[in-house]
Amino acid sequence: xxxxxxxxxxxxxxxxxxxxxxxxxxxxxxxxxxxxxxxxxxxxxxxxxxxxxxxxxxxxxxxxxxxxxxxxxxxxxxxxxxxxxxxxxxxxxxxxxxxxxxxxxxxxxxxxxxxxxxxxxxxxxxxxxxxxxxxxxxxxxxxxxxxxxxxxxxxxxxxxxxxxxxxxxxxxxxxxxxxxxxxxxxxxxxxxxxxxxxxxxxxxxxxxxxxxxxxxxxxxxxxxxxxxxxxxxxxxx
Amino acid sequence: xxxxxxxxxxxxxxxxxxxxxxxxxxxxxxxxxxxxxxxxxxxxxxxxxxxxxxxxxxxxxxxxxxxxxxxxxxxxxxxxxxxxxxxxxxxxxxxxxxxxxxxxxxxxxxxxxxxxxxxxxxxxxxxxxxxxxxxxxxxxxxxxxxxxxxxxxxxxxxxxxxxxxxxxxxxxxxxxxxxxxxxxxxxxxxxxxxxxxxxxxxxxxxxxxxxxxxxxxxxxxxxxxxxxxxxxxxxxxxxxxxxxxxxxxxxxxxxxxxxxxxxx
Numbered sequence: 001x002x003x004x005x006x007x008x009x010x011x012x013x014x015x016x017x018x019x020x021x022x023x024x025x026x027x028x029x030x031x032x033x034x035x036x037x038x039x040x041x042x043x044x045x046x047x048x049x050x051x052x053x054x055x056x057x058x059x060x061x062x063x064x065x066x067x068x069x070x071x072x073x074x075x076x077x078x079x080x081x082x083x084x085x086x087x088x089x090x091x092x093x094x095x096x097x098x099x100x101x102x103x104x105x106x107x108x109x110x111x112x113x114x115x116x117x118x119x120x121x122x123x124x125x126x127x128x129x130x131x132x133x134x135x136x137x138x139x140x141x142x143x144x145x146x147x148x149x150x151x152x153x154x155x156x157x158x159x160x161x162x163x164x165x166x167x168x169x170x171x172x173x174x175x176x177x178x179x180x181x182x183x184x185x186x187x188x189x190x191x192x193x194x195x196x197x198x199x200x201x202x203x204x205x206x207x208x209x210x211x212x213x214x215x216x217x218x219x220x221x222x223x224x225x226x227x228x229x230x231x232x233x234x235x236x237x
Numbered sequence: 238x239x240x241x242x243x244x245x246x247x248x249x250x251x252x253x254x255x256x257x258x259x260x261x262x263x264x265x266x267x268x269x270x271x272x273x274x275x276x277x278x279x280x281x282x283x284x285x286x287x288x289x290x291x292x293x294x295x296x297x298x299x300x301x302x303x304x305x306x307x308x309x310x311x312x313x314x315x316x317x318x319x320x321x322x323x324x325x326x327x328x329x330x331x332x333x334x335x336x337x338x339x340x341x342x343x344x345x346x347x348x349x350x351x352x353x354x355x356x357x358x359x360x361x362x363x364x365x366x367x368x369x370x371x372x373x374x375x376x377x378x379x380x381x382x383x384x385x386x387x388x389x390x391x392x393x394x395x396x397x398x399x400x401x402x403x404x405x406x407x408x409x410x411x412x413x414x415x416x417x418x419x420x421x422x423x424x425x426x427x428x429x430x431x432x433x434x435x436x437x438x439x440x441x442x443x444x445x446x447x448x449x450x451x452x453x454x455x456x457x458x459x460x461x462x463x464x465x466x467x468x469x470x471x472x473x474x475x476x477x478x479x480x481x482x483x484x485x486x487x488x489x490x491x492x493x494x495x496x497x498x499x500x501x
Binding site: 051070096098125 | 380381383384385387388391392393394395396398399401441442443445446447448449451
């Protein structure tokens with residue numbers, strides 16, 4: 001198995017708060033790692049450290065991924081946003097300086113629109129698209145350069161139950177076909193359980209890792225928010 | 238009307254201004270910086286007055302003030318929460334300085350009127366040559382940085398997480414707006430510059446779904462406003478900036494009505 005990211009003895013502390021200590025983790029190509037934990041546990045801090053936006057107090061991260069796609073939780077797209085879905089996705093094609101798209105770039109764009117099931121919606125304005133369609137467009141933009149690593153930062157948090165499964169089905173399918181490595185930050189345990197292959201649980205300043213099948217969800221059940229997330233899933237599934 | 242040199246010059250200058258304003262305006266509107274372009278036009282007034290005070294060309298004074306101010310505003314507005322307050326403070330200072338320099342330069346009121354509201358009579362061949370150079374510089378910089386500029390303007394969050402919304406791009410863009418303001422002030426005046434930098438691009442949003450489409454529509458709307466405005470001003474002897482403002486506002490309302498019709 002080829003290691004994409006290797007993390008050793010990672011610790012991040014703020015002057016007034018110890019966030020986490022001693023996280024050790026190896027992420028292999030094709031893994032679907034779910035980063036779970038309560039709100040404020042340090043999931044975002046972990047992600048920011050991984051993205052080199054924060055310097056760790058201790059430890060080392062070796063990232064072998066040459067290309068990376070990132071889907072953030074929020075986007076500032078209002079109802080009068082003018083670009084079509086196709087043109088929004090094409091914004092991600094930034095490797096060339098030419099103002100127009102090359103034939104190869106057009107090909108990439110057409111492919112990713114098909115793989116994210118957006119072909120029939122490609123010409124509608126993103127501002128008028130539904131929440132789920134917008135999220136698919138954000139995903140397509142993150143994947144248009146065929147990254148080795150995809151980071152989903154609470155990307156399903158604002159979606160209804162049907163849409164979040166639909167979105168993660170697309171990610172899972174793409175991962176299988178392209179050997180994509182996925183890091184999914186979420187507090188939605190049923191989703192993590194269904195799609196993840198591995199987990200990183202950040203809790204009480206510690207990071208526990210393992211195969212998803214071994215995640216003991218009762219560790220998180222004490223948290224009110226996760227109880228709600230699990231309860232909703234239980235009611236709706 | 239084309240038998241007069243000043244009208245030929247005015248049409249050439251107006252065409253350049255419309256192309257630059259339409260192009261840059263699309264990114265001003267996408268970045269929601271309409272207020273900044275208005276402020277830069279006030280700063281342009283202070284710069285032109287400063288130029289007059291020192292005996293320079295008003296365009297040089299404008300360039301100096303708008304470029305320095307756009308960088309200062311960029312530096313002060315790192316935190317979005319204080320962007321409006323920072324812009325307002327610099328705007329107030331600029332108007333005060335403009336009035337001070339005009340008073341110190343002992344020029345009569347018509348100079349102030351020309352700077353504020355523009356004049357088609359005063360455009361010389363030399364002015365046009367300077368404007369062509371500035372316009373070319375703006376368009377070349379925009380084309381070279383087109384993809385990064387497009388990404389950071391139309392999806393600031395996506396560009397930020399992809400490392401494409403760098404500080405350099407923001408500063409380059411602010412300088413581009415400063416140059417555009419200085420170019421456009423020659424005809425429409427510093428007070429009404431934001432008409433050409435914002436309204437054609439805002440109206441274009443209702444007719445296009447791609448960045449290149451938005452640019453084409455915005456340039457066409459700006460050209461309609463400038464050409465018709467100049468002709469109407471020539472025939473009626475009324476201020477050109479009034480006609481440009483009225484035409485652009487009409488085009489914007491047509492855009493809104495068209496959008497409503499489409500949605501129904």
